[in-house]
Amino acid sequence: MGEPVSDLDEVRRLLDADGYAYLSELPTGFDHFAFVSRLGAVIPQYDGRPVWDLVAEPGMDDVYHSRNTRALVPHTEGYELAGRPPRYVALWCVRPAEGPGGETTLADGYALLERFGEADRRRMRDTLHTWRSSEGLARRGVVIEARHPVLSEHGGRVILRYSQNNVDPAGDELLGRLLDVGERFFAREHRAISIARNALLVWDNWRMIHSRNAFKDRGRHLKRVLVGA
Numbered sequence: 001m002g003e004p005v006s007d008l009d010e011v012r013r014l015l016d017a018d019g020y021a022y023l024s025e026l027p028t029g030f031d032h033f034a035f036v037s038r039l040g041a042v043i044p045q046y047d048g049r050p051v052w053d054l055v056a057e058p059g060m061d062d063v064y065h066s067r068n069t070r071a072l073v074p075h076t077e078g079y080e081l082a083g084r085p086p087r088y089v090a091l092w093c094v095r096p097a098e099g100p101g102g103e104t105t106l107a108d109g110y111a112l113l114e115r116f117g118e119a120d121r122r123r124m125r126d127t128l129h130t131w132r133s134s135e136g137l138a139r140r141g142v143v144i145e146a147r148h149p150v151l152s153e154h155g156g157r158v159i160l161r162y163s164q165n166n167v168d169p170a171g172d173e174l175l176g177r178l179l180d181v182g183e184r185f186f187a188r189e190h191r192a193i194s195i196a197r198n199a200l201l202v203w204d205n206w207r208m209i210h211s212r213n214a215f216k217d218r219g220r221h222l223k224r225v226l227v228g229a
């Protein structure tokens with residue numbers, strides 16, 4: 001991964017250039033939360049707390065859920081929230097998975113959009129869809145939905161919302177095509193990152209689509225913080 005990166009300006013430069021920054025070889029005792037907080041205001045998680053623990057919960061292996069060991073599907077974070085989705089997502093690793101799997105996968109959503117013409121993109125800005133929170137969260141009593149277009153804008157930045165499974169393309173040819181093209185694009189173009197113990201991965205959630213590979217080790221433990229803009 002080259003030189004260790006722990007300077008916030010360098011992280012901002014990488015986020016602008018590549019859409020993500022991976023910070024490995026951080027010093028022991030590094031304060032991930034304090035560092036990430038300097039990127040912007042921390043958004044409360046679904047349980048109201050500032051940090052979400054990504055650990056396998058008992059009794060949740062049969063649903064689509066961030067807190068189990070199954071693969072996720074490509075998505076952006078917070079598409080179902082009422083306002084703007086989080087600008088940045090940060091994950092750091094308390095304990096990596098032993099054995100295969102568990103990588104965080106990322107692909108450039110803006111590169112996906114380049115596969116669509118101007119007329120399609122205009123329709124992506126103009127057409128509202130219903131975005132729903134996941135099946136796993138519903139089992140925990142969290143049911144959220146909101147109406148948003150695929151594309152919006154804030155402060156001159158394009159905001160992409162994307163979900164392979166929690167927005168219904170029925171009756172919308174363009175959304176169906178976006179999800180078809182997007183699924184193949186993600187499978188081909190993603191970068192898989194095994195977040196090392198104590199390392200930090202941050203990405204621009206308005207630009208990047210992410211997912212997760214399945215794994216076996218129930219002791220894997222990541223922490224997640226969302227930052228607004």
Ligand SMILES: [Fe+2]
Pocket residue numbers: 075076077210
């Ligand atoms: Fe996610």
